[in-house]
Amino acid sequence: MDFLLLLLASGLVSGAAYGLIAMGFALIFKSTGVVNFAQGELVMLTAYISFTLYSTFDLSFFPLMLVTIPISMAIGLVLERLFIRPMLGEPIFAIVMVTVGLAVVLRGITIMAWGPDPFNFNAGIPTRVVTLGGVPFYPAQLYLIGALGVLTAAGWAFLRFSRMGIAMRAVAANETAALLVGISVSRIHAIAWMLSAAIASIAGVLFAANFKLAPDLWFQGLRAFPAVILGGMDSVIGSAVAGLVIGVIENLFQGYVGQGLREISGFIVIIIVLMVRPFGLFGSKDIERV
Amino acid sequence: MKALLELHGVTKRFGGLVAVNDVGLSVEQGQIYSLIGPNGAGKTTLFNLISAVFAPTEGRILFEGHDLTRLPTHALARLGIARTFQNLAVFKHETVVNNLLVGMHSHLQSGPIASAFFWGRTRREEIAARERVEEIIDFLEIEDIRDHPVGTLSYGQQKRVELGRALAISPKLLLLDEMVSGMNQEEREDIARFILDLKDELGMTVFMVEHDMGIVMDISDHVCVMNYGRKIAEGTPAEVAANPAVIDAYLGSSRSAA
Amino acid sequence: ADPGVSDTEIKIGDVNIMTGPASFIGRAVSVGSKIAAAEINEAGGVNGRKITIITEDDGYVPARSFQALTKLIEVDEIFALNGTSGTANVLAMMPLIEENNLPTVVTTAPNELVYQPVRPSVFTVGASYSDAFYAQLKYIHENTEPENAVYGLIRQDDDFGGAVEAGYDRAVKEFGVKDGLRIRFKKGTANFAAEVAQMRQAGVNVLANGGIIAGAANILSEARKLSMDLQVASVWSEDMPPSVNLSAPAGYDYLVADYVALSGPAIDAFLEKAKKYASDEEVAAINRYTYVTYVGLKALAEAMGQCGQDLTRACTVEKLRELKDFDTQGISAPLSFDNPEQLSGTAVAVYQLNAAEKTFTALTDFADY
Amino acid sequence: MLALNNIQILYDRAIEAVRDVSLEVAQGTIVALLGSNGAGKSTILKAISGVLYQEDGEIMSGSILLDGERISGAAPRDIVCKGLLQVPEGRALFATLTVEENLLMGGFTRSRSEAADGLDTVYGLFPRIKERRTQVAGYLSGGEQQMVAVGRALMGRPRLLMLDEPSLGLAPQIVDTIFEAIIKLNAESAMTVLLVEQNAQLALQTASYGYIIENGRIVLDGPAEKLRSNNDVQEFYLGFSGGERRSMRDVKHYKRRKRWLS
Amino acid sequence: MRTGHFKERTAQLVALSDSKVVWSFAGLLLALVLAAPFLIGNYQVTLLVSAMIAIVGAVGLNMLTGTTGLISLGQAGFLAVGAYTNAILMMDYGWPVWLSMPAAGVVSALVSLLVGVPSLRLKGLYLAITTLAFAFIINHVILYAEWLTHGPNGIFVSGAKVFGVDLQRGKALYYMTFGITVVVVFAALNIQRSRVGRAWMAIRDHDIAARVMGVDLLRYKLYAFMVSSFIVGIAGALISLQIRFVNIDVFALILSIEALAIIILGGLGSIAGAILGAIFLSLLPEAIRLFFDAFADTNSSFYTTYVYEIRGITYGIVIIAFLRLKPEGLIGLWRDVRKYWSNWPLAY
C-alpha cells in the first residue's frame, strides 16, 4: 500500500472526527449565536453514557445509537432548559461564559460517575481490519467517515429547505425580530441543543470507538474548533469539509515533514486561508450596510 | 462660487448590480445640496463612495482638488468631510459624550504612551476637546442624555447624536443621509434650522439625501435626482419639482405640488 | 522542634493530581500514603507520634502545585512531603522545598530533571524513565532482536518524552543498531495513523513506545491495522490494568520495565493489607503508583524514626541520605539513598505482557542499568 | 380590541420610559400614536408584543388586554398567534436570510399554503422587492428593507397590525403605496391598525383616532379630525402656523411653548 | 443621585473621578492593601500576589477584548512569552530584573504583531482562532527551540534582586507586584478616557463609523495588540518571578479560557470589572475550599473520595449561578450597589 494513500486515508478519518464534532458546534452557533465551550464535554458525556448502555445491554452499533441518540437529545434538552434558557435575552458573552462553567461541571461529573480510568469501547462495531482500494481500515473508521457524509447531507437539506431550519438561521440573525414573527426562540434553542447533542453523541461514540474512551475526550472539542472557523462559523457543511481538510493536511504534514508540526500545520493553513477569505471557506461575510 | 466636491463618471458595481452608474455632479462651497430618488436608486451608495467607505469601480471624486478615490477612509475626516448614516452607526455601548469625542479624533494628537500618562499636552487637548463637545451638546439640546449609553436612546435621539458626532469633525462638507427620517415636524424644523445655521454661520457645505420633500424643497439651493443608479435630473427645487421624469419616477402625481 | 511535629503528631504533605484525567495517578498515590500511614500508626507511630497525611490537589498544573505547597507549608505547617505530582509540578515546588529544607520523597516523577542537580532534601524513588527504556531495549537486543532490526522511537514532546528519548539514545548508540526513526508528538494526540505509517515506511520493527495509556494503545492499534510485526518496549504506566485493557486487543505482547513488583507474594500481601485500611473504592484505585508511594512513606518514616524524639527536618534529611538497603518486603528492590543522586529503587525488572491473558511475566529480576 | 390600562414601563429597573399610559384600539379601526423622539412610542409597542425583556425593560404596573384577555406577560409567540403582529422600528430584518426567506418567516405561524398566498400578495404590493427576492436582505437599500419589513408582518395575516414608523426612509410614492395598502386591508379584511408615525399629516389622515405622547405620558387624545384642528398639533406636528403651512426656511429661532390645551 | 455636584471647569469633567468619596474610598483601600502583609499569613499573601498578577493580565486582555472587541484566545501564549523572556534574560543573559521585566513586555508587544498583522481583517471568532493558533505555535516554539528556551525542561528563575532585596519572596514580591498593578491600572484608566481608548471602543462598536470619524483601523488595532500584550507580558514576567520556575505546562491553553472568564465575569470592557473579576476568580477556589472545610461532613466516604472533583464542580456552578444573577458581571453588581446607595431610600 502506498504511503501517500495511507496518509490520505488516515487524514480523512481524523478529519471526519473533527468535522463531526465541529458540526455540533456550528449548529448551536448558527441558531443561537453562542459558542458552546461545553461541546467537547457534551461529546464526552454522551459517549460515556453510550458506553454504559453498551456494557449493560451488549448492543450492536445501530441499536446502540438508536438508544444513545434519544438519550443524548434529552440531555441536550435538559442542559438547555437548566442553563441556557434562563439566560435568554442576556448578553451573548454571558451565555458563552455559562457554557464555560457548564464545561467544568460536566467534566467533573463524568469523572465522578465513571472514574478517571480510560476504557476500551468498540460500540458494537466489528474490529476486523477491512481493505479498501489497498488501504486497510478498521470498520469504525469507515463508520466515522460515513457518519460525517450522512449528517452533512442531512444537515444541509434541513437548514436550507425546512421551515425549522430557516427559522434557526432567522433566530441567529435577529432574535427580537424572530420573536416578533412568532418564532419561539426558546424552542429553537432547545431544538438546536437537542440536535447538537445528537451529533455530539454520534461523534463521541465513533471517536471513542476509534481512539478509546477517556476523560480527556473533551479536549477534542477545542481541537475541532479550528474546523468550525475554517469552514465558516455559520456553515454546517463548511465545518464538515473543513474538518476533512484539516485532517488531511495534518496527516500529510506529519507524514512528510514530521517533528510535531501536525497541529501547527493545520493552524498555519487556517491563518493563510483566513487572510484570503476572512470568513472561512464557506462562511458568509458579515453584512455591513451603512 | 467654486466647486467643493466634484464627481466625474462615478460608477459602482456590486456583482452584477450597477448601484451607481456614471454619475457626475458638483457641489459648490456653501451650498445646501439635496439628492433625492426612489428607494434603491443608489443615493446611499454614492455617499459611501464619497466618504471612501467603498472605492468606486470607475470614475473620480475630487474634494478641493484632491482625488479622494485613492485615500483610505480615515483620511477624509482630516480633510474635513463628515457624514451621518442612514441606518444609524453609533458607538452604542458608549455615552453620548464619548461618541462625540470620537468625532474629535482627527483633531487630537496623543498616542498610546502619552495617553497612558495623561499629562501635559494630552490633558490639555482632552480638556479642550471636551469643551468643544459640550458646545455641540448645547447646540443640539441633548444635555439631559449626555451620559447615557447611546444604544439605550430612542431612534431620533440617536440620529441627533450622529449629527453631533459629525459636527465634532468641524467639517467643511457635511453629508447627511436621511437626517430627518424618524423625526416629527417639530424636530424636522429644528434640524432644518440647524442646517441653515451651519450654512449661514459657519459657511458649511451640506450635502443631504432626503425623502422628506418638505425640507428638500424648502431649504435646498440645488437638487439632484437619481433613479436606478443614474442621475436623471438636477436644478433648483422648483425646476426639479416640475420635471415630469422626476414626478413619474419619484414624487408621484399627488405630491408634485407639495 | 520544626514545623509539623507535635508530641503526638507528624504532618506529612502530599501534593497530587486529584482531579482531571490524570487523577488516576493521584488517587493511587493517596491510597498508598494512607495505607502506609495507617500501618505505621497502628504499629505505634513514629516514636509514638502518629502520622497525618494532608493531601492537596494540583490538577496537574504546575502553578497550582506551587500554590498548594505554599498552603501546606504556611497553613498546615507540614513537616515533610511525600508522593508529589508530575515532573513539571515537582519542579515548580522545588524552590519552596529547598528554601524550607523540606524532606521530600518523590515517588511519581523519577525524572532526571528532578534529581539532577541534586537538591539536598529531595530523595527520589524509582529508576528513571531513561533507564527503564534502556533495560527493555537491552533485553530485546540480547534476547529477541529480529533480523535486520530497525529501531524506532515515538515519544511525547515534553519533559517525560525527553527522558524516554535519552534511554533510547543510549541504547541504540551502545548496541550500534539501526536507528530508523524518532518521532515526537504533542501531549493529548489521539490519532497516530501518520506516525505509525512513517514507522512502517522506515521499516521499524523494534518500537520504543513512549505514548502513555490511550496514546500507547492507539499506537499499537494502528500498528496492528498495518499488520506490522513489532517488538515493543513501553513505559511503566502500561502495566496498570486500565492501560492493559486498552492495549491488549492489538495483540502485541509488549514489554514494560518497572521498579516495583507487578504480581507475586509481595503484591498479594500488600493487597491484603489494603483491604484492611482502605475503602473498596480506594482499593479499586490501587495501581503501581500506590506501591511506590507506600514504599516512599515507609522509607520516610524509617528515617524520621531514626531521629528519635528530637525530630527535625535536618535530621530527617540526614537519615534519609544515609538510608541503605531499606527492605520493602519485595515490593521493590531494597531502597538506598546513599548515592550522589539520592535516587533509589533504580533496579528495574523487565516484564512481558501476555496480551491474550492480560497478565505479565517477569523476564528479569530487579537489576540496575 | 386592544386596551392598555395605566401602563408603567421601566428600563433596567431605573429609567422610566412610559408612565401611566392608557389607550384603546377598537376593532376595525386605525389608531395613530404620535409623539416626539424618546417619548416612549416604540417602548409601548414592544411592551404589547412582549419583547421588552430583550432590552431589560419591564412593565411595572398596569395591564394589556387583547380581546379582553390579558396578554401582558404572555410569550411573544402566543401573542403573534393571537394575530397581533408588529413592524418594528428600524426594520429588524433577518439580515443573512434572503428576501423571500424573510417573508416566509413572517408566515411562520401560518400554514404553508397561507404563506404561499401571502407571498403573492406582498409581491403584488411591492414589485421592487420581488425583483430582489433571492438577494440577501442585509444588502438592500433602506427603503427596500422597509418594504420587506412591512411585507413580512403582512405574511402573518395580522388581525391587529402595529406599525412603528412604516414610512421611515421610504420614497413618497412608496409611502403612498403602503398607506393605501393599510387602508385597503383595514377596509376589506377589517384589519385593525395601531400606527406609530412621524408623518403626522399622513397618520391623522389615515387614522380615525389619535393619541399624542410626550415624555412617556399621553398628553392629548381624540378623534383624528379634532386633533388636526388643535392648535398645538398644527404647530408642532403638522407644521402649520395660522392655518398656513410654513416653510422651513422661515422657522423662527425661538420656539413657542407647548401648552396642550384642547 | 448625588446632588450638589456642579462642574465649574471642563477639567473636572475629564478627571478620573471628581468625587471626594470615591477618592477617599480608593485611598482607604490602598492603605488596607498596603498594610495587608502585616495583617495576614504568608499563604494569604501568596494568594493576593496571584490575584494581583491576574489583575494585571486581565486589565491587559480587557484592552484587546473588552475595549477593542478583538476576542483573544491567545492569552496563554502572551503570558508564556513574557515569562520566558524574563526567565531567559535573567538566567541565561544575566540581565537585572528591572531591565528584564520591561523587556518581557516589549518582546511580548513585538511578538503580538505576528498575530496582529495577519489578523487585521478578521473579526469576532475568526480572530479568536488566529490567537488560539498563536498560542499553539508559541507552545511549539517553546518546546522545540531548545537552544533558546531549554525546551520542555523549563527554567528556574532566581536572583531577582534590587539593592540586595530579593523581589521573589514574601513582602518584597507583594509590594513590587502591588506597585506594578497600580501603575498598570492607572495607565489603563488613562488610556480608556483619552483618544486612543475611545478609538478602540469605536472600533469595537462600529468599525466603519470609526473609520469615517478618522480612526486608522489598522494602526489602532495594532496598538491594541501591542499595548495589551505589553501588559500581559509583564504579567507573565511576574508569574515567572512568583513561581520561580517556568515550563510550558504553566501556560496551558485552558488559561486563555480562564482569562476570558475573568473579564466576562467582571464585566466586559470595564477596568474595574477586570479587577473584580480577577480577584473573584483567583480567590474562588480558596473560598470553596474554606466553605467545604467548614461545612462538609469530612467523615463521609463519599466526601473523602470525591472532595476534589466536588470542589471543581462547585467552581463551575458558582460561575453559572453568578451569571444567572448578574449577567452583566461583577461590575453590574457594583453599579447596583451604588445605585442603591445613591437612590436610597427611594426605589428608583
Ligand SMILES: Nc1ncnc2c1ncn2[C@@H]1O[C@H](COP(=O)(O)OP(=O)(O)OP(=O)(O)O)[C@@H](O)[C@H]1O
Ligand atoms: N454592499 C452592497 N452589496 C450589494 N448590493 C448593494 C450593496 N449596497 C447597496 N446595494 C444595492 O444597491 C442598490 C442601491 O442601494 P442604496 O442603498 O444606495 O439605495 P438608496 O438610494 O440609498 O435607497 P434608499 O432611499 O432606500 O435608502 C440597492 O438595490 C441595494 O440593494
Ligand SMILES: Nc1ncnc2c1ncn2[C@@H]1O[C@H](COP(=O)(O)OP(=O)(O)OP(=O)(O)O)[C@@H](O)[C@H]1O
Ligand atoms: N433599552 C433601553 N434601555 C434604557 N432606556 C431606553 C431603552 N430603550 C429606550 N429607552 C429610553 O426610553 C425612552 C423612550 O424610548 P422609545 O424608543 O420608546 O421612544 P420613541 O417614542 O419610540 O422615540 P423615537 O421617535 O425617537 O423612536 C427614551 O428616553 C429612551 O432613552
Ligand SMILES: CC(C)C[C@H](N)C(=O)O
Ligand atoms: C503520566 C506520567 C507517566 C508522567 C509523569 N508522572 C511525569 O510527569 O513525569
Ligand SMILES: [Mg+2]
Ligand atoms: Mg439610502
Ligand SMILES: [Mg+2]
Ligand atoms: Mg421609536
